[in-house]
Amino acid sequence: EVANAIIHLIDNPEATVDDLLEYIQGPDFPTGGIIYGKDSLRTAYATGRGGVVVRGVASVEERSKKGTHRIVISEVPYGINKATLLEKIADLVKDKKIVGISDLRDESARGVVRVVVDLKKDAFPKKILNQLYKLTSLQTAFHFNMLALVDGIQPRVLGLTDILSEYVKHRQVVVRRRTEYELSKAEARAHILEGLSIALDHIDEVITIIRGSETTEEAQANLIKRFKLSEIQAKAILAMQLRALAGLERKKIEDELAELKKLIAELKKILGDESLILAIIKDEVVALRDKYGDERRTKVITHELGKFSDEELIPDEQVVVTLTSANYIKRSPEAEYKKQGRGGKGRRGMTTREEDIIEHVVVTSTHDFLLFFTNKGRVFRLKAYEIPATGLNAKGVAIVNLLQLQPEEKVSSVIRVGREQQDGYLFMCTVRGVVKKTAFEQYKNVRNSGLIAINLDNGDELKWIRQSTGDNEIIISTSHGQAMRFHEKGVRPMGRVSRGVRGIRLRPNDYVIGMDIVRADSSIFVISEQGYGKRTKVAQFTAHTRGGVGIRSAVVNAKTGKLIGVATLTEECNEVIIISSQGQTIRLGLKNIPELGRATQGVRIMRLNSGDKVVSMTLVADSQKDDEESVDNKE
Incomplete structure (x- = not known):
């Protein structure tokens, strides 16, 4: 840096x-x-x-x-x-x-x-x-x-x-002094080589002068006088033995002298041009950087403490948040939920007690908000990264450590809220088929103690919430295989503490198992307790005025078990994660699940152990190339 x-x-x-x-x-x-x-x-x-x-x-x-x-x-x-x-x-x-x-x-x-x-x-x-x-x-x-x-x-x-300018100035002085020293050295050596070259041109006469002189001083004076040499050149000639002097190679001296003259010209050019000195400094700095530079060890966060957002410490990545019936919550990397073929047994996705089952699965970003709606009609809010991160097989942390829940209160629905979400509505549905639409802005500021989301009748529970534009169609499905499709314009916007209106009329012992937003050209996916599922075109469900008993959405019998979930298929969400009561998970592509009519039971898409049953499912975006096994529509 x-x-x-x-x-x-x-x-x-x-x-x-x-x-x-x-x-x-x-x-x-x-x-x-x-x-x-x-x-x-x-x-x-x-x-x-x-x-x-x-x-x-x-x-x-x-x-x-x-x-x-x-x-x-x-x-x-x-x-x-x-x-x-x-x-x-x-x-x-x-x-x-x-x-x-x-x-x-x-x-x-x-x-x-x-x-x-x-x-x-x-x-x-x-x-x-x-x-x-x-x-x-x-x-x-x-x-x-x-x-x-x-x-x-x-x-x-x-x-x-x-301080950096002073460093550059210091390096300019260093480079200039070094260049001046190298120039002085090169010129001195070139001067000697020029003298040796003269001696080579007159080698016999030089040897005669040396032999004819009685002292070194006399020989030096005679050489200077005869060949116009400097004292340094004469001393260099006399410092050589006669045998070495006679053996001097002209080509070697000429080549060295030529290289020195070239170097001298370059050094003089550098000393005469400050931009060349700066270029040398840059090259040397780059060499230092490339040789000794390493990865930064200290991270720098933009905000001051007290003002900063924890998000800068948390990678923005896709995660899967799961919540069990015993109110244990965790988040795990989405990549750990590997896609498998239809009919597989899946892999263990959480260590649970025998009586504990996974009820909610939400795919989100660590930086998104999650709204937690409870069975008692209250709502809480957390950032996804505030939920402890654990491995796929870990149990998680008790949600009471994160939310101020009352006795007998449990989270019944978890929805993702994008960071920029401001407009639209939250459309909710209870187990007894009551629906309500409230402007999203009424849930922007949720205090730690929670807010009232809906006023419930005795014995009723809030279970499903979706974000809507105010111009969507809704489908409600029941455990006995009934479904009601209607336009949300039939439900006027209400305040947070209001009760809502009837969305579907339930038959004896029946209850709502899911509510979702649909388009006329889309399909829905339903799955039963025994792992039977199918896709069905929404167009097969005739739209009615809210409050009726609806029409059949699937054949429900002892083989299939009751329906446990319904969801709308989208272009973005091409896969489903299914979780059983014993903690088994499976992830598979939806395009290979048959598209069947309303009055059918579907195909087996998850094989279960004895006593196990499907309890939760969620649609997710396709993260890798579809490679599931082909599906036999006759199953």
């Missing part, structure tokens, strides 16, 4: 601090860490004085002991002693200033920092990590004082532009 900034300054002498900061991010400490506040950095580089906050790097990991986590510190601020840091943490735990830590140890190896802070089962990792930053040297301040001796005499505080 510094090398590139120097090169830019040489090419652009009027460059400003802001120009140079396009290349230099900030200090790069050998121990890594994270610097916060580019505004503070700019002030320091502009004036030569200032300060920045540096944090060590820590992450939250799941422990092998179910339901517990650990904080792992992998980088500490520069100059911080690990032993002192551990002592401070231990004192804070002893004094009960930090509660929730069960163990503390240093697992660092040679060249690798690893300080492990084990947490108790009910501890909130993010809260404890923030306490460590606040109360220990895991977060510290570094101060700038860019004091230098200018010209080796005058002490001055220099900004970034000045």
